[in-house]
Amino acid sequence: MQTLDLPQTSRAQQFDFNNFSFGETPTDHLFLAEYKGGNWSSLGVQPFQNLTLSPFALCFHYGQTVFEGMKAFRLADGSISIFRPDKHYDRLSKSLDRMSMPVLPRPLFLEGLTDVILQGQAWLPTDRTDIALYIRPFVIATEARLGVKVSSEYLFAVACTPIGEYYDKPLRVKVETQYARAAEGGAGYAKFGGNYGGAFYPTQKAVEAGFDQVIWTDAKTHECLEEAGTMNIMMYVHGTLVTPPVSSSILDGITRNSIIQIAKDLNIPFEERAISCKELQGNFKNGDRVELFGVGTAAIVSPIACVQIDDTDYFPFTETDAVMFTLKNELEAIRRGKKKDKHNWNYLIS
Structure with missing residues (x-):
C-alpha cells in the first residue's frame, strides 16, 4: 500500500455526529487505483482530494460510470466490519461487465475498502451505535478522447461518509405508471449512473407533487411493481413476505437478499413473485393489514405510510409491531455484532 502525506489528525474529532446531512462530509482519505495497458495497479490511500480529469475523459460523455453503496460498522466488541463485501463485489463485477468495463481483481477491491476504513476508523465512534460509514466504491472511464468508444483507461476509487438514518420518517410514495426506470433486456440490473440520471425527471415531478419517492412499475x-426509488420493494400481507423477483430491469439488492434470508431464519413465509397494482389495491379495499416498505443499503428498511395508485391514496400499516421492524432490528443486530452472524456476513478488518 502506498501512502502520500496522510492527515495525522482526523476531522472526525470536530465533526458533529448529532447534526449532519448524509453525503456532504467525506472522511479524511481516498483509495485510488488505475487501469492502463490492460492492467489494474494500486495507487494506495491518499488524502481526500479533488480528482483531475481531462474534459475529454470518456466518463463525462458516454456513460461508463459504475458504483456500489456499502456500509462499515463498529461492532459491539469494538471491532470494525464491512457488511457483505463479497456480495457487493459480485454485483459490481456484473455492472462493470454490462458497461464493457474491466472487472477489478477481488484482492484490489478488498484492499481499497479495508485501507480507507482503517485509516478513517475515527469516523466510527465507539459510543455511537446509530452511526455507520457509507462506502462508495466507483469506477469511471478516464481515457481523454471524444468519440463513441469503450475506454482503454479507468480509475477506481473508494470514498466514505458517515451515515445515520437515511429517511427520518415513513414515506409517501406514488406508483409510477407513465415513466419507466428500466426495461427487460436493458441495464436496469447494473448500478451505473445512467439508471439514476434517467429516473430524476419523474422522481422530481413526484417530489413537486408532495411525494418522497416513486415506486417503479414494469x-x-x-x-x-418493480422498485421503490432508491430501494427494492417488499410487502407483508396475509402472514407472508412478498417481493418481486430480480430481473434484468431490477437491481439485485444486498439488503433485499439479507432480509429474505432473515425472514427464512425466523420462519416467516416468503414468496418471490410479481406484485400487481390491482392486487395491492384489492388488499387495501378488502381492509387487509398491508405492510409496504423499501429496503436498501442506505435506507435499510423504510416504511411506506401512504401509497398513491391511480390518484387514490392508500395507507399501509406502519405501527411499531409491524413485521418489517422485526426484520430491520434483526439485520441491525447482526451487522453491529449484537447477534450471532451465522451466515458470515460481517467481514472483520480490525
Whole structure:
C-alpha cells in the first residue's frame, strides 16, 4: 500500500455526529487505483482530494460510470466490519461487465475498502451505535478522447461518509405508471449512473407533487411493481413476505437478499413473485393489514405510510409491531455484532 502525506489528525474529532446531512462530509482519505495497458495497479490511500480529469475523459460523455453503496460498522466488541463485501463485489463485477468495463481483481477491491476504513476508523465512534460509514466504491472511464468508444483507461476509487438514518420518517410514495426506470433486456440490473440520471425527471415531478419517492412499475405494461426509488420493494400481507423477483430491469439488492434470508431464519413465509397494482389495491379495499416498505443499503428498511395508485391514496400499516421492524432490528443486530452472524456476513478488518 502506498501512502502520500496522510492527515495525522482526523476531522472526525470536530465533526458533529448529532447534526449532519448524509453525503456532504467525506472522511479524511481516498483509495485510488488505475487501469492502463490492460492492467489494474494500486495507487494506495491518499488524502481526500479533488480528482483531475481531462474534459475529454470518456466518463463525462458516454456513460461508463459504475458504483456500489456499502456500509462499515463498529461492532459491539469494538471491532470494525464491512457488511457483505463479497456480495457487493459480485454485483459490481456484473455492472462493470454490462458497461464493457474491466472487472477489478477481488484482492484490489478488498484492499481499497479495508485501507480507507482503517485509516478513517475515527469516523466510527465507539459510543455511537446509530452511526455507520457509507462506502462508495466507483469506477469511471478516464481515457481523454471524444468519440463513441469503450475506454482503454479507468480509475477506481473508494470514498466514505458517515451515515445515520437515511429517511427520518415513513414515506409517501406514488406508483409510477407513465415513466419507466428500466426495461427487460436493458441495464436496469447494473448500478451505473445512467439508471439514476434517467429516473430524476419523474422522481422530481413526484417530489413537486408532495411525494418522497416513486415506486417503479414494469416498462411493458405498468401493471406490476418493480422498485421503490432508491430501494427494492417488499410487502407483508396475509402472514407472508412478498417481493418481486430480480430481473434484468431490477437491481439485485444486498439488503433485499439479507432480509429474505432473515425472514427464512425466523420462519416467516416468503414468496418471490410479481406484485400487481390491482392486487395491492384489492388488499387495501378488502381492509387487509398491508405492510409496504423499501429496503436498501442506505435506507435499510423504510416504511411506506401512504401509497398513491391511480390518484387514490392508500395507507399501509406502519405501527411499531409491524413485521418489517422485526426484520430491520434483526439485520441491525447482526451487522453491529449484537447477534450471532451465522451466515458470515460481517467481514472483520480490525
